[in-house]
Amino acid sequence: MAIITLTTDFGLKDHFVGALKGAIYKELADARIVDISHNVSPFNIQECAYILKNSYQSFPKGTIHIVGVDSEATPEIKHIVVLIDGHYFITADNGVIGLIISEIKPQKVFEINLPNTENGPFPVLDVFVKVACHIVRGGTLEVVGKSLDTLKDLRDFSPRIADDGKKIIGSIIYIDNYGNVVTNIQKSLFEAYRKGRSFELHARTSLITKILNNYSEIVNYELDRNRRKGAGDLLALFNSSGYIELAIYKSNLKTVGGASTLLGLDYRDTVTINFL
Known part of the structure; x- marks a missing residue:
């Protein structure tokens, strides 16, 4: 059945x-x-x-x-x-x-x-x-x-391309149980316009210049513990669904907060990527 x-x-x-x-x-x-x-x-x-x-x-x-x-x-x-x-x-x-x-x-x-x-x-x-x-x-x-x-x-929910392909203007489409913020910018679109260039991702007052492939990639295990990035630090990654997601590593939305609350981001807020 x-x-x-x-x-x-x-x-x-x-x-x-x-x-x-x-x-x-x-x-x-x-x-x-x-x-x-x-x-x-x-x-x-x-x-x-x-x-x-x-x-x-x-x-x-x-x-x-x-x-x-x-x-x-x-x-x-x-x-x-x-x-x-x-x-x-x-x-x-x-x-x-x-x-x-x-x-x-x-x-x-x-x-x-x-x-x-x-x-x-x-x-x-x-x-x-x-x-x-x-x-x-x-x-x-x-x-x-x-x-x-x-x-x-x-x-109106699709990302917009501006400045002759130098900018992608997206928006927040989902906030998960961890407070992670998912944008409507897919990896395929990002790579199609990046063309090997460096970039800046802007979300309110936050600036990110690197997008990871998994959460723990933020941790450089070759550094001493007191010099590593880790729990509580902001990251961007291509999530399992292929979208750019902003997260606070190992955060708890119900206690210390997640990316949505700590960055002040909500549904339909704007996220911009500028290619340099």
């Missing part, structure tokens, strides 16, 4: 996640459900996309991903189900899919139009669960609605 994943901004205090799982089990008693995250910041499409983009490929083909972030339908936002790279995504057409699949063409896109379904305040339960269970049973997408040709695109 196909896996159903859940990614929402519902949190765990309220009844919403439990109700979703109960509704799925009510229709599919032997369902396989995996929680990706329920702690996406409320209505934060970019954060949701970052989490899904870096997790969905770890699941087998045929997995069904329910995306419950900013999920209400409006005259401008449809409910959709998309088949991408062998995976099904059930979501609102609010831009999240375009951010997840930026370089992959969808195999199928359908607007959801289920009969006898009201446009209520809990569409993830009333609509998305029904579509997911339909797919698990072997149902086709053609049954749930009509085919679409386009998806909403959020281009």
Whole structure:
């Protein structure tokens, strides 16, 4: 049986996640459900996309991903189900899919139009669960609605190139559990414009001139301990998802703070790279 994943901004205090799982089990008693995250910041499409983009490929083909972030339908936002790279995504057409699949063409896109379904305040339960269970049973997408040709695109989240390729202007798209700050500048873009040049990365008042490949690379083990950089020092690295990330080495967001709090960086703040 196909896996159903859940990614929402519902949190765990309220009844919403439990109700979703109960509704799925009510229709599919032997369902396989995996929680990706329920702690996406409320209505934060970019954060949701970052989490899904870096997790969905770890699941087998045929997995069904329910995306419950900013999920209400409006005259401008449809409910959709998309088949991408062998995976099904059930979501609102609010831009999240375009951010997840930026370089992959969808195999199928359908607007959801289920009969006898009201446009209520809990569409993830009333609509998305029904579509997911339909797919698990072997149902086709053609049954749930009509085919679409386009998806909403959020281009304002892409880095900008300025000064004839001498500058990349990016922004913060994600802050993780450690307070590490992830930018929307990917390694491939950075290297394409760097062309062997030195550079300066500016984030508020911080200046960085080197990007590492892992966290512990900041430590020069050939130096005496009292001369090394280490815990509490700022670094930049290409993270496991291929994005430039700013971090405080071995920090704790809940005690001494992380890069987000210590550098005063928040979602959508600007990070600039100047090539010299």
